[in-house]
Amino acid sequence: MNLFSPLLLRAGLRYLMHHRWQGLLALSGIALGVAVVLAVDLANSGARAAFELSVQQLQGKATHRLAVPGDLLPDEVYINLKRQPGAPPMAPVVSDWVRIKGAPGRYQLVGFDLFAEAPFRGQIAERLTAPAFISDWLTDAGGLLPGAAATRALRLVAGDRLDIVYRDQPTTLQVLQANTQQDSSGDNVLLVDIATAKTILDMQGQLSYVDLILDPDSEHWIRQHIPPGVELQTVAEQAQGVTRLSAAFELNLTAMSLLAMLVGMFLVFNAMTFSLVQRRSLFGRLRAIGVTPRELFTLILLEAVMMAMLGTLLGMLIGVWLGKGLTRLVAATVSDLYYTVSVSALQLDGTSLMFAAVLGVLATLLATLVPAWQAARTPPLTTLSRTALEQAARRGIPLWAVFGLLLLLAGLLLALVLPGGVIMSFAGLFSLVLGAAMMTPLMIRLLHRLLTTVALPGIWRMGVRDLDRHLSRLGIAVAALMVALSASVGVGVMVESMRGSVHTWLTELLCADLYVAAQGFDEGARLPETFLQEVSGLETVAAISRYRERTLPLHGRHVELIGAHLAAPSRRGFALLSSTASAWQDFDNGAVLLSEPLAYRLGLVPGASLQLPTAEGPLNVQVAAVFRDYASEHGRIFLDETVYRRYWPDQGLNTLALFARNGEVASMRRELGELAAHTALVLTPAAAILEESMAVFDRTFRVTEVLRAVSLVVAFIGVLSALMALQLERGKEYAVLRALGLTRVQLVGLISGESLLMGLLAACVAIPTGVLMAWVLIQSVQQRAFGWTMPFSVDTGLLLQTLLVGLLAAGLAAIYPAWRSASRNPAPQLRED
Amino acid sequence: MLAVENLAKVYWSGSTRQVVLEGLTFRIRQGETVALLGASGSGKTTLLNLISGIDNPDSGSVSLDGVKVHALAEPERTLLRRRRIGFVFQFFNLIHTLTVGENVALPLELLGCDHASTQARVADLLAAVGLGGLEPRFPETLSGGEQQRAAIARALAHRPALLLADEPTGNLDEDTAGRIIELLSDLARQEGTTLLLVTHSLPVARVADRVLRLSHGQVAPAEEP
Structure with missing residues (x-):
């Protein structure tokens, strides 16, 4: 017996050629998913490779490095x-x-x-x-x-x-x-x-x-x-210390790209289900003439492999093109946040290409397994009618929902309860999304029941009923749109929560009236000590906080150590998350304030002790408090200036925070301007620092925004694909309606109405799912990846926006199928058996 | 050749029990053409599905050349159909994405026949059913009668021992139906194939060697063949 029949394969491929739209839309699902994953991977590896290349060129054949930490x-x-x-x-x-x-x-x-x-x-x-x-x-x-x-x-x-x-x-x-x-x-x-x-x-x-x-x-x-005091490090350790900094950032982007791939998989699942269900009578005939279920299964998988290869190839081409733009964005963000990289051209990384190719084919096969298995079980001669098929699908809905609920709960357990790293959090997140998607058809049914209680005009009532009648197919399209929308809500709520937290944190922290640094401070220029005396003598200055900064290698990371003299108002700006009973007194006596990410990573709590490397050997310090901090995921340590200068005596001042007497900021600024005549100074009001910091924040999340948009495009294609396939299947039904007197406009209204309903239902399920995703992203992913936590806040505007995006995507997707159905001559379709 | 013993099949629609076949027994000899007459809903198609192993009976048995069809596992029943049974349907059931030639070649390809012998057999059969030269055409470009001729050629391609025809003329006009039924029975006889012809039309049944009547789940010889 042949492994497969070339004639059957030819029949399958001809079917796809006859239904080009369906084939193309399935291809676009694979292609876009692969493209996003590849583009992100290329961008990440491009930035990393550029950095490693520059390190490699500089380190040459060196194996070790001598330095003072x-x-x-x-x-x-x-x-x-x-x-x-x-x-x-x-x-x-x-x-x-x-x-x-x-x-x-x-x-x-x-x-x-x-x-x-x-x-x-x-x-x-x-x-x-x-x-x-x-x-x-x-x-x-x-x-x-x-x-x-x-x-x-x-x-x-x-x-x-x-x-x-x-x-x-x-x-x-x-x-x-x-x-x-x-x-x-x-x-x-x-x-x-x-x-x-x-x-x-x-x-x-x-x-x-x-x-x-x-x-x-x-x-x-x-x-x-x-x-x-002199340390011997291997060069590998040295380079790793730097590249590891951006690992969590890369992981976040990769997860976003995989989310787009997941939406793409829904699309393939949707397209394959459609194409197989539409061919059920063909499969029935084949089964009657002696084709075994296994042969059918192999045939369908073979078709899927061919489509996967084509889609993956297309996706890789788009991915390389998309990667060019994304590489620039990622390199800019990495340079903003981690280390300076210059990427002038896209590097085609073999591993990334291979990963994308394998992922594309495997994801397509995975998405095809269930519909292929169902199709292979087609009874000979298709004894099942369309209605019976829908009834069978409907009977399966509670079971799918139970599985979905279990997956969702397992996801929450993985992400929030069980211990583990950020990969575990992402696994939990994916499980949650998949679970919610599996529960979508049941949610549609429940919402549908609610809608049927509303008295709708005849044609709209028909639309509502149709959605339930074609649940086996439309359910998947709605689930795909739901996944994309929920990802958009999840990431949106997370970014907005974080933006709000960063803004509040900065506003509280930057409580001084003016910040003073030497010109060229970003290259390490220091303020002369004499300048401090001059400023202290100014009438208009009520209080001064002083900051001396340096980078300290600590547990394989580069931590910022800040020797500070903190004036009372500056101390109030710190949001202490946990502290000893007399935290500030302890700080004055040499204990340190630890930023939340560092405390999380090192597992330190107030009262614990920490060793800091100094030229004179390790310095043991006690942790006085853990403070909220989004300045660096690698960590910041505040140490009293007096203790700091004991170990790093020759370092000048980096920054001064000045508080004006009686709010006379303008007078203080004028006096400082006179001092600046003989010292090169940069005077920055808190508001300007806040503005610049928020700009960096927004730049950081620009890549995320791009990926959100791509996910939505993939979902839009999903709805378009579902409507196109449905239109193909219901051609005769539409023709009968036209014959009965339904005008073209009414038909367009019916199809568009159904599509809008799909968008509405998808958004209704996506909003709670997305909020749950945001909860996991904030409570688990952000903490495990970067070490910080933040208050959870949901912007109702964003939720409303999701609803509108859902409706818009569904509405746009309906335009072409509606126009095509309405412009068709119903006569030939009425004649078809 | 074909032995049906005490075959019974009941369908349930909710709590309503509908007896379709009840203790049905008959035999057909090798090479015989038998027509099974029955009104719509009398269980003719159900009987064909049971004989071919597509459906399972509630009780009774079907033996094909001594092999108990329902004692076989489902994959074996599929292979039995592939090797020993041919089907002609009322709605032709040609595969629209295969050409006429490819449709006829499909059962042979499934059996692993070589290309040359397959092509020769396809050409012979299509010539025999009057469709010579139409190999590259797709089914949708043919008339109903031509499609049924192609379906007959496909059903006979692998020289089945038993040919099951389910209302093969039900979708054709009277003239065409007459020609198709003659062709079907002639070819079956030429090939030495046993033909079980299910129909509700007495004129169609006239081509048979023997006519059975299916009524109330039972089969009996018809009074007038």
Whole structure:
């Protein structure tokens, strides 16, 4: 016996060719789902690859790195090690971020010691030691070698002069050679000699770190020779520490893309169910002439595989195109929130492509399994009538609903009750959505019963009844639209809740009248200590809070440590979620305030102790309180300024928060303006910081908005697909209605009314489901991914918007099928048997 | 060849019991053409479905060449139909997405016949039913009579031992019906196939060697063939 009959396959494919719309809509479901998943994956991997490339180019063959956690490394450490007999290869590096005058973004200025470079970064050393180049590099103090991305972005050619700005101090460098390599998109660096870098970055006598090439013996040697406070890290650990920062952000995007894929799967399920149900009499005939259920099942799956391959291929093409735009958005967000990346072109990652291809085919097969199994069980000669089929489908509705309820409860259990990471939360979320989708047909029936009690005009009554009569098919389309709408509500409520929380948090935290920083503060420029004395002497200043910040490696993450003197009003701005009985007193005595994400990640509560790495060895501190914080998912620690300066004595002030006496902000500002005449200052009112922070927030969620929109497009196609298929099936019924005197306008009204009803019902189920999703997203996903919690708030405007979007999607989807049905000549359809 | 013993089938509609067949017994010899006459709703189609194993009886048995049809599992019954039984339906039931030639070839392909012999058999049969040269046409482009001819060719393609015809002329005009029934019985005889013809029309039943009448769930020889 053949595995499958080519003739039967041909019959199936011809059916799809005859019903092109149906085939195309199913294809678009697969294609869009695959496209979104691939685009997000490409964007994530593109940003990650760009970062890793730049790290890789800079780290070269180095295996380890010597550094002082959160500080610079004194030159002597390197010199002393280098002088010892048996020292392994070492290369000192000086590096920091600078701006280019008149150009957006930041660039990494890196200073290398040419003579130590050869074993580490051979390629760079080769370029630097080229005979025509080496003398310029060594003799010209302002010689610069830009990386390929910087060369492209700044359109540099040899001989160009470049004005770079570090901590508001300008320096002019000359491009010695332009790097025109096309394949390196991540190297957003400016290479200079180490002496030049030290001058520009004001690091005389200091290094950022020292690169090493170590084998186990030399690693042992180094560990024995490094002074206390200096740490030996592997380069892999170092890079991981940075890339891990954005893992939760990437996961969130991936989950959103998988949600679009889920909606796509509903579409495939819908399209396949339609196409199989419509062919039930064909299957009945085949069964009568001896085709076995297994052969039918294989045939249908084969059809699905062919469609999946075509749809996946199409999806991959769209995904690559969509990925280009999304990569820019993701790179911008990653640069805003995590680390600076420059992505000039889309990188076609093989793993992403393979993942998308496998996912497309598997998801289609999964969506086809149930309808294929049902079709394979078609009795010979189709003894079941259409009504009997609907009755059978209706009988299954309570069972589906029970399964759905169990899935929904399991989802809530996974996400909210059982312990686990963010993947568990997402698994719970998907289970919840799937459960709600399975309960949708029952909800439709209940809502339908409610609608039948309303006295509707004849044609509308018919529409309401039709929806119930065709529940087996329309139910799936409504469920698909429901999933998309609920995802939209869920994510929308989460974003709005978060936006509200961030706004409240910032408004309370930024309670000072004016914030003062040195110009170039974002490159680490500090306020001089003398400035503090001058400000303190101002009549108009009632209180001052002082902040000194640094990044501290803690448990594999880069945590912000802030040494602060907090004036009373600033202390009131902290929303303490939990605290010791005398938290502020403890803080004054050296205990720390821990941001919520850090406390969550480290499992710390007030009263617990924490070790901070310092140059003098670990510092044990007690946790005084945990405060609400959305500034960084990696965590922030506030430590009293006095204790802080004991361990990091030479660091200047980053920011001052000033409170005006008697609300005389304008006078205070005027006085500060006079001081600014001899000190380069940036004076920012709290409102401006709030505005800028909210702008960053909105930029962060722009990607999410795009994905929400795509999910809705997929759902719109679902409704269109359902209506088109129904129109095909009910052609004769419409013809009879036309023959009985129904006008074209009435027919359009009937079809549109049914569609709007579908939109309404989908929105009615989507709203509670979406609110539940938002609850899980806020209470579980956000906390497990980023460590923060937030008050849950539902904006009724958003819910109303969902209702309108549901109606709009359904209404738009009805236009073409309604027009097509109404413009058809009913005579041929009336003649068909 | 075909033995039906005490066959009974009851349908339930809610709490209403409807006896369709009750203790039905008859036999048909190899190569015989038998017409089964009966009014609408007398259970003719049910009987054919039971004989072919499509439906299950409440009691009794059907034997085809000594094989008890309902003792077989469902997949085996399907294979029995594929190998031993041919069907001609009132509404032709051709597959609209296959050409006439492909429709006729389908039972042979399902049996794994090679392409050359399949094509030869298709050409012979279509010529025999008067549709020679119409292989590439799709069913919807044919008249009702032509579609039924194609259906007869398909039913005979795999040389079934038993051909079941369910009102094969019910959807055709009188002239065409006469020609189709002659063709059906002639071909069945030529191929040596046993033909069980279900009809409500006495003129159609005249082509049979023997006529049975189905009434009130029982079968009896008709008085006038």
